[in-house]
Amino acid sequence: MTEEPSHEAESRTGKARDVGVCPSVLVGLVGTGIQASRTPRLHEQEGAEQGLRYVYKLIDLEMFGLDASALLDILKAARYFGFAGLNITHPCKQAIIPLLDDLSPDAAALGAVNTVVLKNGRSIGHNTDWWGFAESFRRELSDVRRSRVVQFGAGGAGAAVAHALLTLGTGEVIVVDQDDGRAQRLVATLRERFGQSRAATGIPVADAMATADGMVNATPLGMAKYPGMAVPADLLRSDLWVADIVYFPLETELLAQARAHGCRTMSGGGMAVFQAVGAFRLFTGREPDATRMLQHFSAM
Structure with a gap:
Protein backbone atom coordinates (compact mmCIF):
# COMPACT_ATOMS: atom_id res chain seq x y z
CA MET A 1 0.00 0.00 0.00
CA THR A 2 1.40 3.41 -0.92
CA GLU A 3 0.23 6.91 -0.16
CA GLU A 4 1.23 10.36 -1.30
CA PRO A 5 3.40 12.17 1.28
CA SER A 6 1.69 15.12 2.89
CA HIS A 7 2.52 18.71 1.88
CA GLU A 8 3.18 19.28 5.58
CA ALA A 9 5.92 16.63 5.60
CA GLU A 10 7.47 18.19 2.50
CA SER A 11 7.39 21.68 3.96
CA ARG A 12 9.04 20.50 7.16
CA THR A 13 12.08 19.30 5.26
CA GLY A 14 11.96 21.96 2.56
CA LYS A 15 12.54 19.17 0.04
CA ALA A 16 9.52 18.32 -2.09
CA ARG A 17 10.53 15.10 -3.78
CA ASP A 18 9.66 13.26 -6.94
CA VAL A 19 7.29 10.67 -5.48
CA GLY A 20 7.65 8.54 -8.57
CA VAL A 21 11.20 7.49 -7.68
CA CYS A 22 11.19 7.52 -3.86
CA PRO A 23 11.10 4.18 -2.04
CA SER A 24 7.85 3.77 -0.08
CA VAL A 25 7.53 2.72 3.58
CA LEU A 26 4.24 2.25 5.43
CA VAL A 27 4.26 1.61 9.19
CA GLY A 28 1.97 2.19 12.17
CA LEU A 29 1.60 2.44 15.93
CA VAL A 30 -0.86 0.19 17.79
CA GLY A 31 -2.03 1.14 21.27
CA THR A 32 -4.68 2.87 23.36
CA GLY A 33 -5.01 6.62 23.83
CA ILE A 34 -2.17 7.46 21.42
CA GLN A 35 -3.61 10.46 19.56
CA ALA A 36 -1.03 12.81 21.10
CA SER A 37 1.92 10.64 20.06
CA ARG A 38 4.82 12.43 18.37
CA THR A 39 6.17 9.19 16.93
CA PRO A 40 4.50 9.51 13.50
CA ARG A 41 6.02 12.92 12.79
CA LEU A 42 9.38 11.78 14.14
CA HIS A 43 9.51 8.82 11.74
CA GLU A 44 8.06 10.70 8.77
CA GLN A 45 10.50 13.58 9.10
CA GLU A 46 13.50 11.28 9.24
CA GLY A 47 12.10 9.30 6.32
CA ALA A 48 11.72 12.47 4.27
CA GLU A 49 15.30 13.47 5.08
CA GLN A 50 16.41 10.12 3.70
CA GLY A 51 14.38 10.40 0.50
CA LEU A 52 11.65 7.97 1.50
CA ARG A 53 7.88 8.16 1.00
CA TYR A 54 7.43 7.34 4.67
CA VAL A 55 3.87 7.11 5.98
CA TYR A 56 3.20 6.41 9.66
CA LYS A 57 -0.37 5.62 10.78
CA LEU A 58 -1.90 5.69 14.25
CA ILE A 59 -4.00 2.61 15.03
CA ASP A 60 -5.67 3.74 18.25
CA LEU A 61 -7.68 0.87 19.73
CA GLU A 62 -9.70 3.30 21.82
CA MET A 63 -10.86 5.22 18.74
CA PHE A 64 -12.23 1.99 17.23
CA GLY A 65 -13.73 0.63 20.45
CA LEU A 66 -11.24 -2.24 20.45
CA ASP A 67 -8.83 -3.84 22.90
CA ALA A 68 -5.82 -6.15 22.70
CA SER A 69 -8.03 -9.00 21.48
CA ALA A 70 -8.04 -7.25 18.07
CA LEU A 71 -4.28 -7.62 17.61
CA LEU A 72 -4.46 -10.72 15.41
CA ASP A 73 -6.82 -9.00 12.98
CA ILE A 74 -4.61 -5.90 12.99
CA LEU A 75 -1.55 -7.98 12.15
CA LYS A 76 -3.38 -9.67 9.29
CA ALA A 77 -4.59 -6.35 7.92
CA ALA A 78 -1.09 -4.85 8.17
CA ARG A 79 0.27 -7.73 6.08
CA TYR A 80 -2.48 -7.37 3.48
CA PHE A 81 -1.91 -3.64 3.10
CA GLY A 82 1.85 -3.88 2.78
CA PHE A 83 2.99 -2.46 6.11
CA ALA A 84 6.73 -2.79 6.70
CA GLY A 85 6.04 -3.08 10.41
CA LEU A 86 4.24 -1.84 13.49
CA ASN A 87 5.27 -0.17 16.71
CA ILE A 88 3.44 -1.57 19.72
CA THR A 89 2.62 0.34 22.89
CA HIS A 90 0.38 0.11 25.98
CA PRO A 91 -1.46 -2.20 26.55
CA CYS A 92 -0.23 -4.57 23.83
CA LYS A 93 3.51 -5.12 24.34
CA GLN A 94 3.07 -8.53 25.93
CA ALA A 95 -0.25 -9.54 24.40
CA ILE A 96 1.28 -9.37 20.89
CA ILE A 97 3.92 -12.03 21.59
CA PRO A 98 1.87 -15.23 21.07
CA LEU A 99 0.70 -13.90 17.69
CA LEU A 100 4.18 -13.47 16.20
CA ASP A 101 6.25 -15.90 14.17
CA ASP A 102 9.51 -15.19 15.98
CA LEU A 103 11.22 -12.91 18.50
CA SER A 104 14.61 -11.23 18.57
CA PRO A 105 16.85 -12.27 21.49
CA ASP A 106 16.12 -9.00 23.33
CA ALA A 107 12.36 -9.35 22.93
CA ALA A 108 12.47 -12.98 24.04
CA ALA A 109 14.57 -12.14 27.10
CA LEU A 110 12.37 -9.22 28.10
CA GLY A 111 9.02 -10.82 27.32
CA ALA A 112 7.89 -7.59 25.66
CA VAL A 113 7.70 -6.30 22.09
CA ASN A 114 7.51 -2.69 20.95
CA THR A 115 8.46 -3.20 17.28
CA VAL A 116 7.16 -5.80 14.81
CA VAL A 117 8.85 -6.20 11.44
CA LEU A 118 6.67 -7.67 8.69
CA LYS A 119 8.79 -9.20 5.95
CA ASN A 120 8.57 -12.18 3.61
CA GLY A 121 5.25 -13.23 5.10
CA ARG A 122 6.64 -13.39 8.64
CA SER A 123 6.21 -11.24 11.75
CA ILE A 124 9.28 -10.76 13.94
CA GLY A 125 9.03 -9.05 17.33
CA HIS A 126 11.82 -6.78 18.59
CA ASN A 127 12.38 -4.59 21.63
CA THR A 128 14.05 -1.20 21.14
CA ASP A 129 12.59 0.24 24.36
CA GLY A 268 10.46 10.29 28.55
CA GLY A 269 11.45 12.27 25.45
CA GLY A 270 14.90 10.73 25.08
CA MET A 271 13.59 7.18 25.38
CA ALA A 272 10.90 7.98 22.81
CA VAL A 273 13.49 9.23 20.33
CA PHE A 274 16.04 6.46 20.78
CA GLN A 275 13.50 3.64 20.65
CA ALA A 276 12.30 5.28 17.41
CA VAL A 277 15.87 5.31 16.11
CA GLY A 278 16.01 1.55 16.64
CA ALA A 279 12.59 0.98 15.10
CA PHE A 280 13.39 3.12 12.04
CA ARG A 281 16.52 1.06 11.46
CA LEU A 282 14.50 -2.18 11.65
CA PHE A 283 11.69 -0.94 9.39
CA THR A 284 13.88 0.51 6.66
CA GLY A 285 17.28 -1.20 6.87
CA ARG A 286 18.78 2.30 6.87
CA GLU A 287 20.80 4.04 9.56
CA PRO A 288 18.83 6.99 11.01
CA ASP A 289 20.50 10.18 12.14
CA ALA A 290 19.89 10.13 15.91
CA THR A 291 21.02 13.72 16.43
CA ARG A 292 18.68 14.93 13.72
CA MET A 293 15.79 12.94 15.23
CA LEU A 294 16.47 14.51 18.63
CA GLN A 295 16.34 17.93 16.99
CA HIS A 296 13.08 17.02 15.24
CA PHE A 297 11.58 15.90 18.53
CA SER A 298 12.65 19.07 20.32
CA ALA A 299 11.21 21.21 17.53
CA MET A 300 7.78 19.63 18.04
Whole structure:
Protein backbone atom coordinates (compact mmCIF):
# COMPACT_ATOMS: atom_id res chain seq x y z
CA MET A 1 0.00 0.00 0.00
CA THR A 2 1.40 3.41 -0.92
CA GLU A 3 0.23 6.91 -0.16
CA GLU A 4 1.23 10.36 -1.30
CA PRO A 5 3.40 12.17 1.28
CA SER A 6 1.69 15.12 2.89
CA HIS A 7 2.52 18.71 1.88
CA GLU A 8 3.18 19.28 5.58
CA ALA A 9 5.92 16.63 5.60
CA GLU A 10 7.47 18.19 2.50
CA SER A 11 7.39 21.68 3.96
CA ARG A 12 9.04 20.50 7.16
CA THR A 13 12.08 19.30 5.26
CA GLY A 14 11.96 21.96 2.56
CA LYS A 15 12.54 19.17 0.04
CA ALA A 16 9.52 18.32 -2.09
CA ARG A 17 10.53 15.10 -3.78
CA ASP A 18 9.66 13.26 -6.94
CA VAL A 19 7.29 10.67 -5.48
CA GLY A 20 7.65 8.54 -8.57
CA VAL A 21 11.20 7.49 -7.68
CA CYS A 22 11.19 7.52 -3.86
CA PRO A 23 11.10 4.18 -2.04
CA SER A 24 7.85 3.77 -0.08
CA VAL A 25 7.53 2.72 3.58
CA LEU A 26 4.24 2.25 5.43
CA VAL A 27 4.26 1.61 9.19
CA GLY A 28 1.97 2.19 12.17
CA LEU A 29 1.60 2.44 15.93
CA VAL A 30 -0.86 0.19 17.79
CA GLY A 31 -2.03 1.14 21.27
CA THR A 32 -4.68 2.87 23.36
CA GLY A 33 -5.01 6.62 23.83
CA ILE A 34 -2.17 7.46 21.42
CA GLN A 35 -3.61 10.46 19.56
CA ALA A 36 -1.03 12.81 21.10
CA SER A 37 1.92 10.64 20.06
CA ARG A 38 4.82 12.43 18.37
CA THR A 39 6.17 9.19 16.93
CA PRO A 40 4.50 9.51 13.50
CA ARG A 41 6.02 12.92 12.79
CA LEU A 42 9.38 11.78 14.14
CA HIS A 43 9.51 8.82 11.74
CA GLU A 44 8.06 10.70 8.77
CA GLN A 45 10.50 13.58 9.10
CA GLU A 46 13.50 11.28 9.24
CA GLY A 47 12.10 9.30 6.32
CA ALA A 48 11.72 12.47 4.27
CA GLU A 49 15.30 13.47 5.08
CA GLN A 50 16.41 10.12 3.70
CA GLY A 51 14.38 10.40 0.50
CA LEU A 52 11.65 7.97 1.50
CA ARG A 53 7.88 8.16 1.00
CA TYR A 54 7.43 7.34 4.67
CA VAL A 55 3.87 7.11 5.98
CA TYR A 56 3.20 6.41 9.66
CA LYS A 57 -0.37 5.62 10.78
CA LEU A 58 -1.90 5.69 14.25
CA ILE A 59 -4.00 2.61 15.03
CA ASP A 60 -5.67 3.74 18.25
CA LEU A 61 -7.68 0.87 19.73
CA GLU A 62 -9.70 3.30 21.82
CA MET A 63 -10.86 5.22 18.74
CA PHE A 64 -12.23 1.99 17.23
CA GLY A 65 -13.73 0.63 20.45
CA LEU A 66 -11.24 -2.24 20.45
CA ASP A 67 -8.83 -3.84 22.90
CA ALA A 68 -5.82 -6.15 22.70
CA SER A 69 -8.03 -9.00 21.48
CA ALA A 70 -8.04 -7.25 18.07
CA LEU A 71 -4.28 -7.62 17.61
CA LEU A 72 -4.46 -10.72 15.41
CA ASP A 73 -6.82 -9.00 12.98
CA ILE A 74 -4.61 -5.90 12.99
CA LEU A 75 -1.55 -7.98 12.15
CA LYS A 76 -3.38 -9.67 9.29
CA ALA A 77 -4.59 -6.35 7.92
CA ALA A 78 -1.09 -4.85 8.17
CA ARG A 79 0.27 -7.73 6.08
CA TYR A 80 -2.48 -7.37 3.48
CA PHE A 81 -1.91 -3.64 3.10
CA GLY A 82 1.85 -3.88 2.78
CA PHE A 83 2.99 -2.46 6.11
CA ALA A 84 6.73 -2.79 6.70
CA GLY A 85 6.04 -3.08 10.41
CA LEU A 86 4.24 -1.84 13.49
CA ASN A 87 5.27 -0.17 16.71
CA ILE A 88 3.44 -1.57 19.72
CA THR A 89 2.62 0.34 22.89
CA HIS A 90 0.38 0.11 25.98
CA PRO A 91 -1.46 -2.20 26.55
CA CYS A 92 -0.23 -4.57 23.83
CA LYS A 93 3.51 -5.12 24.34
CA GLN A 94 3.07 -8.53 25.93
CA ALA A 95 -0.25 -9.54 24.40
CA ILE A 96 1.28 -9.37 20.89
CA ILE A 97 3.92 -12.03 21.59
CA PRO A 98 1.87 -15.23 21.07
CA LEU A 99 0.70 -13.90 17.69
CA LEU A 100 4.18 -13.47 16.20
CA ASP A 101 6.25 -15.90 14.17
CA ASP A 102 9.51 -15.19 15.98
CA LEU A 103 11.22 -12.91 18.50
CA SER A 104 14.61 -11.23 18.57
CA PRO A 105 16.85 -12.27 21.49
CA ASP A 106 16.12 -9.00 23.33
CA ALA A 107 12.36 -9.35 22.93
CA ALA A 108 12.47 -12.98 24.04
CA ALA A 109 14.57 -12.14 27.10
CA LEU A 110 12.37 -9.22 28.10
CA GLY A 111 9.02 -10.82 27.32
CA ALA A 112 7.89 -7.59 25.66
CA VAL A 113 7.70 -6.30 22.09
CA ASN A 114 7.51 -2.69 20.95
CA THR A 115 8.46 -3.20 17.28
CA VAL A 116 7.16 -5.80 14.81
CA VAL A 117 8.85 -6.20 11.44
CA LEU A 118 6.67 -7.67 8.69
CA LYS A 119 8.79 -9.20 5.95
CA ASN A 120 8.57 -12.18 3.61
CA GLY A 121 5.25 -13.23 5.10
CA ARG A 122 6.64 -13.39 8.64
CA SER A 123 6.21 -11.24 11.75
CA ILE A 124 9.28 -10.76 13.94
CA GLY A 125 9.03 -9.05 17.33
CA HIS A 126 11.82 -6.78 18.59
CA ASN A 127 12.38 -4.59 21.63
CA THR A 128 14.05 -1.20 21.14
CA ASP A 129 12.59 0.24 24.36
CA TRP A 130 15.37 -0.96 26.63
CA TRP A 131 18.11 0.51 24.45
CA GLY A 132 16.08 3.71 24.08
CA PHE A 133 15.89 4.17 27.85
CA ALA A 134 19.54 3.19 28.34
CA GLU A 135 20.79 5.64 25.71
CA SER A 136 18.71 8.48 27.14
CA PHE A 137 19.97 7.66 30.65
CA ARG A 138 23.60 7.60 29.49
CA ARG A 139 23.21 11.07 28.02
CA GLU A 140 21.25 12.70 30.84
CA LEU A 141 21.92 10.88 34.13
CA SER A 142 25.17 8.99 33.65
CA ASP A 143 26.76 10.48 36.77
CA VAL A 144 23.98 9.75 39.30
CA ARG A 145 24.19 7.20 42.09
CA ARG A 146 22.17 4.06 41.45
CA SER A 147 22.85 1.59 44.21
CA ARG A 148 19.08 1.17 44.65
CA VAL A 149 16.38 2.33 42.23
CA VAL A 150 12.64 2.03 42.76
CA GLN A 151 10.74 1.29 39.56
CA PHE A 152 6.98 1.68 39.34
CA GLY A 153 5.50 -0.60 36.67
CA ALA A 154 6.18 -4.22 35.73
CA GLY A 155 4.50 -4.37 32.33
CA GLY A 156 6.14 -4.44 28.93
CA ALA A 157 7.81 -1.05 29.31
CA GLY A 158 8.78 -1.90 32.88
CA ALA A 159 10.57 -5.05 31.75
CA ALA A 160 12.60 -3.00 29.28
CA VAL A 161 13.46 -0.26 31.78
CA ALA A 162 14.51 -2.70 34.51
CA HIS A 163 16.74 -4.53 32.02
CA ALA A 164 18.31 -1.21 31.02
CA LEU A 165 18.87 -0.11 34.61
CA LEU A 166 20.62 -3.34 35.56
CA THR A 167 22.63 -3.37 32.34
CA LEU A 168 23.80 0.15 33.24
CA GLY A 169 25.10 -1.10 36.59
CA THR A 170 22.26 -0.39 39.00
CA GLY A 171 22.89 -2.38 42.15
CA GLU A 172 19.26 -3.29 42.89
CA VAL A 173 15.92 -2.52 41.29
CA ILE A 174 12.88 -2.56 43.57
CA VAL A 175 9.79 -3.26 41.43
CA VAL A 176 6.41 -1.87 42.49
CA ASP A 177 3.24 -2.76 40.61
CA GLN A 178 -0.47 -2.91 41.43
CA ASP A 179 -0.40 -6.49 40.16
CA ASP A 180 1.79 -8.33 42.68
CA GLY A 181 1.97 -11.43 40.49
CA ARG A 182 3.26 -9.42 37.54
CA ALA A 183 5.90 -7.76 39.73
CA GLN A 184 7.01 -11.13 41.07
CA ARG A 185 7.31 -12.58 37.58
CA LEU A 186 9.44 -9.68 36.40
CA VAL A 187 11.69 -9.90 39.44
CA ALA A 188 12.14 -13.66 38.95
CA THR A 189 13.20 -13.04 35.34
CA LEU A 190 15.60 -10.26 36.34
CA ARG A 191 17.17 -12.40 39.06
CA GLU A 192 17.67 -15.22 36.59
CA ARG A 193 19.51 -12.89 34.18
CA PHE A 194 21.36 -10.60 36.57
CA GLY A 195 21.60 -12.40 39.95
CA GLN A 196 19.45 -12.92 43.02
CA SER A 197 20.51 -9.71 44.77
CA ARG A 198 19.78 -7.40 41.83
CA ALA A 199 15.96 -7.24 41.97
CA ALA A 200 13.23 -7.36 44.61
CA THR A 201 9.56 -6.66 45.17
CA GLY A 202 7.09 -6.68 48.04
CA ILE A 203 8.87 -3.88 49.93
CA PRO A 204 6.55 -1.12 51.22
CA VAL A 205 6.79 1.88 48.94
CA ALA A 206 7.73 4.32 51.72
CA ASP A 207 10.55 2.04 52.90
CA ALA A 208 11.86 1.48 49.37
CA MET A 209 11.81 5.19 48.54
CA ALA A 210 13.53 6.14 51.80
CA THR A 211 16.68 4.21 50.85
CA ALA A 212 16.62 4.78 47.07
CA ASP A 213 18.98 6.87 44.99
CA GLY A 214 16.40 7.30 42.24
CA MET A 215 13.04 6.23 40.89
CA VAL A 216 11.51 5.56 37.48
CA ASN A 217 7.88 5.73 36.46
CA ALA A 218 7.36 2.91 33.95
CA THR A 219 3.56 2.99 34.20
CA PRO A 220 1.08 4.88 31.96
CA LEU A 221 0.30 7.24 34.85
CA GLY A 222 0.99 10.78 33.75
CA MET A 223 -0.28 10.32 30.21
CA ALA A 224 -3.12 12.56 29.10
CA LYS A 225 -5.44 9.56 29.29
CA TYR A 226 -4.09 8.39 32.67
CA PRO A 227 -3.49 11.47 34.84
CA GLY A 228 -1.83 11.17 38.21
CA MET A 229 1.35 9.87 39.83
CA ALA A 230 2.56 6.40 40.73
CA VAL A 231 4.23 7.67 43.93
CA PRO A 232 2.95 10.02 46.65
CA ALA A 233 4.58 13.44 46.31
CA ASP A 234 5.59 13.48 49.97
CA LEU A 235 8.01 10.60 49.32
CA LEU A 236 10.07 12.75 46.95
CA ARG A 237 13.19 14.46 48.29
CA SER A 238 15.92 16.69 46.88
CA ASP A 239 18.67 14.04 46.76
CA LEU A 240 16.54 11.70 44.65
CA TRP A 241 16.67 11.59 40.84
CA VAL A 242 13.41 10.94 39.04
CA ALA A 243 12.88 9.57 35.53
CA ASP A 244 9.59 9.19 33.65
CA ILE A 245 9.03 7.18 30.48
CA VAL A 246 5.81 9.06 29.62
CA TYR A 247 6.41 11.64 26.91
CA PHE A 248 2.97 12.90 26.00
CA PRO A 249 2.74 15.16 27.80
CA LEU A 250 6.48 15.70 28.16
CA GLU A 251 5.92 17.58 31.42
CA THR A 252 4.13 15.06 33.63
CA GLU A 253 2.78 15.77 37.09
CA LEU A 254 5.52 13.53 38.51
CA LEU A 255 8.32 15.55 36.90
CA ALA A 256 6.75 18.84 37.95
CA GLN A 257 6.46 17.65 41.55
CA ALA A 258 9.99 16.22 41.47
CA ARG A 259 11.49 19.51 40.31
CA ALA A 260 9.50 21.34 42.97
CA HIS A 261 11.20 19.09 45.53
CA GLY A 262 14.62 19.86 44.05
CA CYS A 263 15.08 16.50 42.31
CA ARG A 264 17.14 16.00 39.19
CA THR A 265 14.82 14.71 36.46
CA MET A 266 14.73 12.96 33.10
CA SER A 267 11.65 13.05 30.86
CA GLY A 268 10.46 10.29 28.55
CA GLY A 269 11.45 12.27 25.45
CA GLY A 270 14.90 10.73 25.08
CA MET A 271 13.59 7.18 25.38
CA ALA A 272 10.90 7.98 22.81
CA VAL A 273 13.49 9.23 20.33
CA PHE A 274 16.04 6.46 20.78
CA GLN A 275 13.50 3.64 20.65
CA ALA A 276 12.30 5.28 17.41
CA VAL A 277 15.87 5.31 16.11
CA GLY A 278 16.01 1.55 16.64
CA ALA A 279 12.59 0.98 15.10
CA PHE A 280 13.39 3.12 12.04
CA ARG A 281 16.52 1.06 11.46
CA LEU A 282 14.50 -2.18 11.65
CA PHE A 283 11.69 -0.94 9.39
CA THR A 284 13.88 0.51 6.66
CA GLY A 285 17.28 -1.20 6.87
CA ARG A 286 18.78 2.30 6.87
CA GLU A 287 20.80 4.04 9.56
CA PRO A 288 18.83 6.99 11.01
CA ASP A 289 20.50 10.18 12.14
CA ALA A 290 19.89 10.13 15.91
CA THR A 291 21.02 13.72 16.43
CA ARG A 292 18.68 14.93 13.72
CA MET A 293 15.79 12.94 15.23
CA LEU A 294 16.47 14.51 18.63
CA GLN A 295 16.34 17.93 16.99
CA HIS A 296 13.08 17.02 15.24
CA PHE A 297 11.58 15.90 18.53
CA SER A 298 12.65 19.07 20.32
CA ALA A 299 11.21 21.21 17.53
CA MET A 300 7.78 19.63 18.04
